[in-house]
Amino acid sequence: MRVASISLVKNEADIIECFVRHNLAFVDKMFIIDDRSSDATPEILRLLRDEFPNLEIIDDQWRGGIAQGQRTTWLLQHALKEQDWDIVTALDADEFIAATSRQEFEEDLAAIPYGMAGGFFETCYVVSPDDDPAIVDPLERLHAQIDRNAPVPFKAIVTRALSRNGNVSYDPGNHGVCFEGKSVAVWPLPRVRLAHFPIRSAEHAVVKALTHYVGWKSCHRFTPDLALHVMRCIDILKRQPEFSIAQREELIAQFIPEMAVCARVERRFLERRGTMKWPELAQRQPFALVVGLLDELIGRVTFGDQLALIGSTGWSESDRLRTLMAEHHALQNELTDLRRSRSKLAAAFAQVLRDKMARKFRKRRLRIQTFLARCRGAGG
Structure with missing residues (x-):
């Protein structure tokens, strides 16, 4: 059985090495987009790529706001162009396949009924008051878990039967998959789970809240109800009188609400594979991330500002550039409306429009960058 994983990561230096080393014991290839990380994530990924030829680091040239589902769907199609994988699973950098062996994992995957997606249940590891901050490795430092006891699987898995058609996409949170715009039924793996390390410290919660706040607020489809927990985190941070965190538990609980009602159970991550080689690169630097x-x-x-300057100086190409940006925004709005439609025809047209936009802006991006560089040179 040939298994691949696809991931979109950002500022995960404290856990990315553990993530790659562990999950490569269960998948044949990892495809990772580094989303403009401002910590040591890119450097760690380069070192890992030199060590593991079955790790591919990709720049999808995305420079906009949050578009997790669309970008992961693009990454799925990228992986499928390389090989007709039996299984493709989307994994975040804080998620680890928790199986006793590769054989156990494959047996669970092989039992997924035809036409259904597979699904992982989650084991959530959480911060405890007695965590030793001197331990850099988060898989060693976090030793307690809570059972979220969710009625449905935490993360969906794409099978070969689904991916053959090409109309498979991920939902906005990457937790479910859709076929021709409709959610696919999920068959939970009976033994293998995902070990999840969503928050590794209060400082991590601060940076994660700020990162998500910037991403959501700059997204064209932002509404407060799309990211309530992030907005609550920001409200908590705004109330702090100093550069310190007085409400650590309350802040973390916005990401893991069950911490307030579920008891922590002592159980280390026993399925762990691999050890860290570069712990010095895993040290968190919260102010560096904020500067990023x-x-x-x-x-x-x-x-x-450059667009405004171009218009004010009368550049002959300014109208063309403004038209290009207006066209981009119009297409984005049209695409959003089409995604909300339940019509199969509208969904098909949305896919065509999405592909058209990707091709068009790949061709024009270099011309825009060259044009702006020329403008800056003229202004100097």
Whole structure:
């Protein structure tokens, strides 16, 4: 059985090495998009790629806001172009296949009924008051778990029977998959679960809240109800009188609400594979990550200023560039409306439109960058 994993990661330096080393014991190839990380994630991934030829690091050239489902779907199609995989599973950098062996994993996967997606139930590892902060490795430091006892699987798995058609997509959170716009029924794996390490410390919760806040607020489809827990985190941070976190438990509970009602159970991650080689690169630097977020915002503001400057200086190509950006926004809005439609025809047209946009902006991106560079040179 040939198994691949696909991942979209950002600022995961403390766990990304563990993630790759462990999951490569259960999949044949990993496809990872690094989403403009500002910590040591890119450096760690480069070192891992030198060590593991079955790790592919991809730049999908995305520079917009949150579009997790669309980008993971694109990554799925990228993986399928390389090989007709039997199984493709989407994994976040904090998720680890918890199986006693590769054979056990394959036996569970082989039992997925035809036409259904597979599904992992979750084992959630959480922060405890007695965690030793001197332990860099989060899989060693976090030693307690809670059972979320969810009625449905936590994460869906794409089978070969589903991927052959090409109309399979991920939902916005990557937890479910759709076929021709409709949710696919999920068959839970009976033995193999996903070990999940969503929050590794209060500092991690702060950075995660800020990162998600920037991503959601800059997304064209943002509404507060799409990210309530993130907005609550930001409200908690706004109330802090100093650069410190007085409400650590309350902040973490926004990401893991069950912590308030479920008892922590002592159980280390016994299925763990591999050990860290570069713990010095896994050290978190929260202010560096915040500066990275500011750089991302500055880049977007600068681009807007460049457009305004082009218009004010009378460049002959300014109208064409503004038309291009207006066309991009119009297509994005049309695509959003089509995704909300339940019509099969609308869903098919949305796929065609999405492919058209990707091809068009790949061709024009270099021209835009060259044009803006020329404008900056002229302004200097």
